[in-house]
Amino acid sequence: MQEITMQRIQARLERARREHPEFTPHGGGIFEALAIIAEEHGEVAAAANDDEGVARVNDELLDLIATGVRALQEEYK
Ligand SMILES: [Mg+2]
Secondary structure, rough: HHHHHHHHHHHHHHHHHOOOOOOOOOHHHHHHHHEEEEEEEEEEEEHHHHHOOOHHHHHHHHHHHHHHHHHOOOOOO
């Protein structure tokens, strides 16, 4: 993985944790985490479908990746 990509993911993770300290505030565990991931996936798809440009799509991809990493690290517990 490119170093700049790692840095972008890390920065997005830090922002996500600052803005949403609790990953799954409703106590829904992995299923709530999956719903959050699905929502972010929808935002990527909407940006692509609406032809919002690669920068916007990539910005939403960073959100999606950050939610996936938070799930992988079991932040829903
Ligand atoms: Mg998003």
